[in-house]
Amino acid sequence: MxxxxxxxxxxxxxxxxxxxxxxxxxxxxxxxxxxxxxxxxxxxxxxxxxxxxxxxxxxxxxxxxxxxxxxGPLMLRAGLAALGRSDLLKRAERALEAIVARTGETAAAAVWGTHGPTHVRLVAARHALAASVPPGHVCPLTYSASGLVFCAFDEAERTMPFAEREMSQSRAIGRPGAPADAAALERVLAAVRRRAFATTANEGDTGLAAVSVPVFDAAGGRIRLALTVFSRVGRLNVAPDGPVVALMLEAAASLEAELHGLRS
The missing domain is CATH 1.10.10.10 (Winged helix-like DNA-binding domain superfamily/Winged helix DNA-binding domain)
Structure with a gap:
């Protein structure tokens, strides 16, 4: 018929x-x-x-x-499920496992979600002091390493409305170390763009230290995801010239090469 x-x-x-x-x-x-x-x-x-x-x-x-x-929440779950089936995240998870093996600390991959940078893959460290976050955790744009990477390298039209809302909330609660206005945020982002990584060591409510690096598309212009390693403050060397930053930059370059078809 x-x-x-x-x-x-x-x-x-x-x-x-x-x-x-x-x-x-x-x-x-x-x-x-x-x-x-x-x-x-x-x-x-x-x-x-x-x-x-x-x-x-x-x-x-x-x-x-x-x-x-x-x-709404169902859209987020559907998006995360679709991402979970992608080759990008399968390869990213292998990169995270290698990072955890080298550093002994938890590593995560974040992509842009409906509410900002969202952890879609996490490989937890296996020790009693391991840091962790729940699945689907949304990273603050202005005072987390993953968020700063997205804020520095993603489109401002997408990130700035979220960043401005965060900064207004940070001013209201007096969040230590968070940029209070667009000029202060831009100074931080300029350093992230120059170095191609972001670090944080928050002694406040989270007590986390982190290093995050961007992974770009084949054209080199659009961020696909952020790779981040994090731990409790004092357990991770976040010095700009330290071995953890070098490891993360190497991991991002290797993942980009795989995604761009330069490696098998």
Whole structure:
């Protein structure tokens, strides 16, 4: 029996919902209903009905304080599941295992997620003092090593809305060592770009030290992920000229070579 035009045409409501999800995914942060409906070229009442259903399914969530919409937890889980099946992360996990074997500390790979740099692979160290974070951990952009790498090398249109929100929160709670404004952040990022790595040694609430390096695409212009090794403060040598930084730069270069087809 031949396939009818109706059977091939799909479900229009799913396509409309997909359009709203795409707009949220491409936005630099949470969006107002008015902005979403305008971008989707649909009446606000129609967009709101779709957003209600998407929220009930976990694909979208609404901030009760601002009434703005953002991608929901189910979208994050779906994205992480898709990434987990990618060749990129399979190769990254091998790199993490080698880093842990050399340093004795935990290593993770982060990619850009719906809320910022997100750990999608983690290889934990095997000792009583090993540092760890939960699956799907979102790294602060302005005061974590992974976040600073993304903030330095990713597109500013994507990172800065998150960074500005972080800095306003850091000012409110007096977070030690965190950049308080765009000028202070840019001074930190200039050093990260010059060195091609970021280090942190936070004696505050996390008590973590870390070294993070970017891994770029074949054209060398877009960051694909960040490789990070971290531990409790005092256990990891984060000196810019130290062996851990050299190891991480070597790991990033090796992974880039694999991804670009220069090595088997």
């Amino acid at each position: 031949p396939v009818t035009e109706d059977a091939r045409s799909g479900v229009k409501s799913v396509e409309v919902a997909g359009q709203l999800l795409r707009l949220l995914a491409e936005a630099g942060g949470p969006m107002r209903l008015a902005d979403l409906s305008r971008a989707a070229a649909m009446p606000s009442a129609k967009a709101h009905r779709y957003l209600v259903s998407l929220s009930r399914s976990g694909l979208v969530e609404q901030d009760p304080a601002t009434a703005r919409y953002e991608l």
